[in-house]
Amino acid sequence: MSRLIRIGLRRGLIELRHTVTNVSDIFGYLFPVALLLGWLYLSRDDDVPGSEVSLGAYSLVSSLALMLVISGLTSTAQYLTMDREDGTLLRAKATPNGMTGYLIGKIVLVAGVMVITCVVTLAPGALMVDGLRFDVDTWVTLLWLTPLIMLALLPAGAVLGSFFQSARGAAILMLPVIALTAISGVFYAHSVLPGWVQGVSKVFPMYWMGSGLRSAFLPGEPEQRLAVAAVLGLWAVIGLALAPRILRRMARRESGSLVAARRERAMARVI
C-alpha cells in the first residue's frame, strides 16, 4: 500500500512539474492573476464603503477564493474529462492499481496548483495593497482552512467532471462558478445583495471560503469560523461520499471503443 501511495505521489509531482513548465499552462494560471493585480493596482486607494478596510485588501483576499475555486473545482472537472477523452483514464484502468495511483496523483496535482496559485496571487498582491494582517492567527487559520477548502472542492469537481463527456463541455462549468462567485460577496460587500440572493449564496462553498479567508487576512472581519468549518466540512463529506462511487461507475464504463468514439467526435469538431 505504501508503495502504491509513493507511486501516486510521484505521479502527481511529475504532472505538477509538467504543468509548471508548460508555457500555455503557465499563461492559463497567470492570466487571471495578472487581471486581478491590475485591478488591485487601480483600486488601491479606495475603501470598502462604510468600513475601514481598503477595497484592495478586500478584493485581494476575496479573489483568492475565486482562484481556489477555479483551480480546485473547475480544473479538477476539466482534468477528469480531458483524461477520459484522451485515454489517460483507460490507461490507468488497464494498469494494476492504476486507478488508485491516478487519483492520488490527481489530488497532488490539484493541491499543488492551488498552493502555487495562492502564492503567486498573494505575494505580489500583499506588496500592492495595504491593510492585510499577517500574524500567528492568520497562519493558524490557513492551516485548517486550506485543507478543508481542498477537501470541499476536489471531490465536488470530480463528481461534476463525470457528468461531462468532453473537456469542452466541462468548460461550461466556469459560468455557474463565476455567477456564484459574483453573488458570494467576493467583489463587493455581501450585505448589499437582496436577502434571497444572500441565502442562495450561503448554500455554496464560495461564500464560506471568502468569509474564512477574510477572517484570516483582514482586521475587523466578522468571525463566523464555526459556520465556515461546518459548511465546508459538509461539502467535503458529501463530496467524499459521492466521488468514489461516481468515479468507479465512470471508470467501469470506460473502454477502448468509447475512447475511440470520443476521439472521432473530437476530430470531427477540429475539421
Next chain:
Amino acid sequence: MYYIFDSVLDMLGTLVDTPVMEVSDLRMRYGDREVLSGVEFSAAPGEVVVLLGPNGAGKTTTIEILEGFRMRSGGDVRVLGVDPADGGEAWRARLGVVLQSWRDHSKWRVRELLAHLGAYYAAFSTPDKRRPWVIDELLEVVGLTAAAGSVIGRLSGGQRRRLDVAIGIVGRPDLLFLDEPTVGFDPEARRDFHDLIHRMTDLDSTTVLLTTHDLDEAEKLADRILILAKGRIVASGSADELSRQVAGEAEVRWTQDGRRFVHSDVDATKFVRELFQQHGAAVGDLEVRRASLEETYMKLVREAEGS
C-alpha cells in the same frame, strides 16, 4: 541464460497448463441487437491467436469483454483461469493491453511514463517472472532507445505505436491483447512490429490475441486464425488449414507448346506428377496455387452473412 531457463520453464508449463483463455457460448446484446451469439474458442499458453472479421462483426466487443472492460450478456469466459468480470488487480497485472492510442500522457517523456507505469507491476513479480521489464531493455526491444527522452506528444505515429506496445508489455504479461495494432502503419513499421511480436512470444512465451483487418498480417503472425462473422466464430485454424477447409482444390497453371493451361484439382501433387510423366520437358511455367487466405476469408464471411 536466463531466457533459456525461462522458456524451458514455460515449455514445461505449456504441457500441464490449462488454457489461457476459454470462451464458451459468449453472448452480447445491445438492446435488441445481438452482437455476439455464441462465440466459442480457447487459446493455449504461448499461442498467437488472430481474430479476423469484417467491421461490426464483434471483434472489439469480444476483446473488451476478455480484457474485463465490458460486461457480457451471457456465456462463460475464463481468462487466466478467472472470470474477467471479477478480475482483481493481481489478475490485471498478468495482462497486457495495447490500446488504440490517441494523445494520452502527451506531456510525459517516453522513459518517464514507462518507468511510472512499470512501477505498478513491481508488486506482482513472481519467482520466475520479474516484473516490470527493465526499462532500458524494453526501450531496446521496441526500438525507442533513441527517443527515450522525447516528449510523447512529439513522437511520430510509428514511434507512438511502439510506445503503446511497450506500455502493453511493460509488466511482462502472460497474455497480451492487441486491438488493430497496425492501423496507419507504413510497411516498414508494420514489419518491425511483426518482428517485435515474434520476439515477445519467443522470449517470454506470451500468449497473444490480436484483431486485425489485414489478412497478410494475420497470415504472418497467427498460429491460429479465428474468423468472426455475424457474432460467431465461423472458422478456426492456421491459414493453411483454413484454405484447405474451404477451397479443397488448388489451381495448376502451365504452358505447353506455347499454349497456356489451367486446371483445378483436389490433389494437385498427383496431377502434376502425371503431367510430367505424360509430357516431360514440354511443360513450362508451372505454377500451383492454393486458395489465398483472402479468397478463403471472403468465401467464409459471405457464407456466414448469407445464412
